[in-house]
Amino acid sequence: MSTAPRPAPGRRRRPGTLSRVLTVVAGGFLAAVAALVVVTVVAGGGGRTPAAQADVPLVREDSHHLSDAGPGAPVLVGFLDLECEACAEVYPTVEELRAEYDGRLTVVARYFPLPGHPSSETAAVVVEAAAGQGAFEGMYRRMYETQERWSHREASQADVFRGFAADLGLDLPTYDAAVADPATLQRVGQDLMDGQALGVQGTPTFFLDGQRIEPTSPDHFRELVDQALAAD
Template sequence: MRTRPVVAVSIIVAAAAVVIIALLLVVRPWEGSGSPVVSEEPVDSLASPAALPPLVDESTHILNDAGPGAPVVVEFLDFECEACGAVYPTMEELREKYDGEVTFAVRYFPLPGHSNSVNAALAVEAAAQQGAFEAMYQRMFETQSEWGERQASEADRFRGYAEDLGLDVAAYDAAVSDPATLARIEQDFQAGAELGVDRTPTIFVDGERLELSQLSDIETAIQAAMPE
């Protein structure tokens, strides 16, 4: 029977919570289908305009690459966020509809109020190291209702997903336990905080932050960004 390095992962997740809480004081995800709920804005989270990090860098996970000159959609997300789960089917539909015309990228932004947000991000990033980012990303959202909002660790469930996807489980375990994997997630979180991200999902379309009031706003913004 194979076992998972629970102690190491617990230490990693605890460290992540400290870093995240320091970066972002009190943030709550959207509640139901209403407006974003934010109890307190991050303090001094925005860098000066000249020092802002890029929305997409060399480490950013690209789901659809439409090449130079194409509009770029970037989503900062939390796999445990119900609003991200609600947006996910629309994003998948748009990816299919605009394949080859629009670049879609995603970045990690695990919120401290979600017990398994870091665990989920670690699982997805560990899968990414074996070329299975998209498969694990999809699995997380497709099963979110089964594990979201749980207080106990769902790390073993996520390890099961790695097995189901045919990943090298020993390599997966090593990646989950590796501080560099957590650092990769924190890198996205820090960039998001500096860009003013304070909730999930936060979506940028061609560099402009989208104030999302309904799902159709995403495609409206994409169409506005399409070259004439």
């Protein structure tokens, strides 16, 4: 499994365009070489590459749906690290696609915490704990919208995350129990193992109707969704 380069604690993400992030990150994959991340741009016809051949579902019964357009709709699956800057950059585009294709596109978010990010696994556990109280989307949004506040810090961010739970109105004793429950971490680990089996090596990685997609810009992302809608 690949790791991500770790900025100095408290370093803020440099401004950049979403197009740049999609071109470099979602346009290819990350490979670990001597604990460094090497970005490789994969040239795929029409922006798609076949998904890895593995007896692993892209969507499980307990996968988290950000949007559910029902049977027959195209399904967009994202393997995401909540501490990943590139994921945070792509997050607004995914939200725009959800709104634009509401009722026509199913969107599923899966965990893929990278070991080079000190709080990524904990953040995923926190989001999963919130999901137990019906607040998956609320906590998922909070993580990306506040990422610069808590990411890439060596100190535990547990108190910050518990504050998010309080802000969302969660029952805190229930939240605390879920965070401490090994089954919550196991649920996060299942997504991680599935992603690895499917060939995911970095984040964000997206699949659309079973194929890995490689959008190079927000408009190209929309074009790929339009193609999937036309095919269905």
